[in-house]
Structure formats: structure tokens, C-alpha cells
Amino acid sequence: MAQTVLPAGRPDQAAIGWREPATVIWITALGVVGIVTVASALGAVLYPGIRPQLLQEDGIVETASALTFLLAVLGSIYAMMRRGPSFPLVLAGLIGFAELMDEISFGSRIFGFEPPPLYGGGELDGFHDLLILVYRLARDLNPELAWLWVGALFAGSVIVALFALSQIWKGIRGGTTRLSNHVLLFLHFGFIGLAQVIDVSTSSHVMAAMEEVFELDAAIVLVAYVAQQALVPRQRSQPVVP
Numbered sequence: 001m002a003q004t005v006l007p008a009g010r011p012d013q014a015a016i017g018w019r020e021p022a023t024v025i026w027i028t029a030l031g032v033v034g035i036v037t038v039a040s041a042l043g044a045v046l047y048p049g050i051r052p053q054l055l056q057e058d059g060i061v062e063t064a065s066a067l068t069f070l071l072a073v074l075g076s077i078y079a080m081m082r083r084g085p086s087f088p089l090v091l092a093g094l095i096g097f098a099e100l101m102d103e104i105s106f107g108s109r110i111f112g113f114e115p116p117p118l119y120g121g122g123e124l125d126g127f128h129d130l131l132i133l134v135y136r137l138a139r140d141l142n143p144e145l146a147w148l149w150v151g152a153l154f155a156g157s158v159i160v161a162l163f164a165l166s167q168i169w170k171g172i173r174g175g176t177t178r179l180s181n182h183v184l185l186f187l188h189f190g191f192i193g194l195a196q197v198i199d200v201s202t203s204s205h206v207m208a209a210m211e212e213v214f215e216l217d218a219a220i221v222l223v224a225y226v227a228q229q230a231l232v233p234r235q236r237s238q239p240v241v242p
Helices: 012-018 020-044 048-054 059-085 087-105 103-112 130-140 141-171 179-202 204-229
Strands: none
Touching: 012 141, 020 048, 020 141, 020 204, 048 059, 059 204, 087 179, 087 204, 103 130, 103 204, 130 141, 141 179, 179 204
């Protein structure tokens, strides 16, 4: 049987990709996201009785999202204590904290204080409400302008998510780019963007359930990004050999 013989000093790049710690983290993150998404969908379809507790506001999925964002924050703090501060870890911690506050409405439902009213109805109890505010102001000016805003959010989210997935696939095959260490952060923004598009543009209960699942997916990916930054060895400068 014919065998492919690699030139000396030229290892199989695809094999290297599968052995890289970052690749293991990427595959694990995507696997967990897939399992969570499928399990949530099957639970809602096969067991209608638990659907409200599973997917409603402050339900199982949203609570899991808040706890996962908290894990990202604590993980980034722990990693900085062990490795020293770095921009990716600080950024991930701040993003996780902001989204944790958004998930728990800045503590309004925990501590019982009233958030300020939101233009057009509801309460201003999260960063996502700023996107709703922009949508409502644009809708009052021109409905087409409002849908242009939603379309731009949707297109940007899909592009970012697809870009991240393409970079992950490239990394699995052994290729690397300057963004290889940050593709999970791009994927996180893609999931969060899709969740916000749903939150801004529709009041459908089915779509609202999808929003909660997208937010949990984003939280899982953010934890994986923190793990990648904490576990992947830092690049050390090599001495210059004359």
C-alpha cells in the first residue's frame, strides 16, 4: 500500500493542529455548545411542561448563563493571579462582568430596586436595552431605518460568527494566523449579536427561547476563551543566533 512520505523536517500540519492545546479547547467548546443547544431544543419539544422553567426569564437557561458568565469572570481573575495580567484576560473578565450584570438586570430583581423606565415601555435594566432604545428611536423616525438597524446587527453577527468558525477550522487543519488565539472571542460576539437581534426585533416566545440559548452559548464560548488564554503557554522571545 502506498504511503505518503513527508519531507524531512516537515511534520504533518493537520496532525499538529489536532495536538495543539488551543485546538482541544476549540473542539471542546463547540461540542459543549452543540450539546447544550440540542438538549435545550429537545427538552422544550419533548417535555412541554418544563418549557417555561427551562426557557423563560430567570429560568434554567438564563440562570445557567449568569453562572457561566460568573465563571468567566472568576476564571480570568484566577488566571491573572497565577500568570499576571494580560490584555486578553482583562478584556474577557470585563466582558464577562458586563454580561453578568446584564443577565441579572444589575441586581434589580435580586435586591428589589426599581430600574429607570425605558423609552417605549419596559425598564432600562441591561446593556441590551440600549440597542432596543436605538431601534425604537429609529422606528419612530422611520420604520425602514429601524429594520436597517436590525439587518445590520444580524449581518454583522453572522459574518463575525462565520469568520470565527472558518478560523477554527483552519486552526484544526494546522494553519495559524494572528487571530488564532482570539477566535473564540469573535465567536462569542457572534452569538451575543444574534441574541440581541432577537431581543430587539421580536416578541415571539419561540424566538425569545432561542435568545436565551444563544446567550448561554456565548457564555460557554467566553469561558473557553479564558481557559485558552490561561492554559496556552505564552510565547517567549527566542535569542537571536548570529
